[in-house]
Amino acid sequence: MRTPINRLPIMAKSVLDLYELYNLVIARGGLVDVINKKLWQEIIKGLHLPSSITSAAFTLRTQ
Structure with missing residues (x-):
């Protein structure tokens, strides 16, 4: 929602693809x-x- 991301979310030692997470949800x-x-x-x-x-x-x- 147009909120700046100050740090990239990390999962399993890689950057989490927020666009893909959004689409899956x-x-x-x-x-x-x-x-x-x-x-x-299923999301995971x-x-x-x-x-x-x-x-x-x-x-x-939480991320």
Whole structure:
């Protein structure tokens, strides 16, 4: 929302693609639906992040 990004979000030692994250969340009905339906594992797979990251859902929500 036109908010400047002061630091790049990092996950699994690489820069998180915010545009791809946005598209994956929107394709699944938006943030509220992803949270309520617990679709974070699908988002993680779509971002090609390793499934071994146990706190990935929390990290994605807070970044």
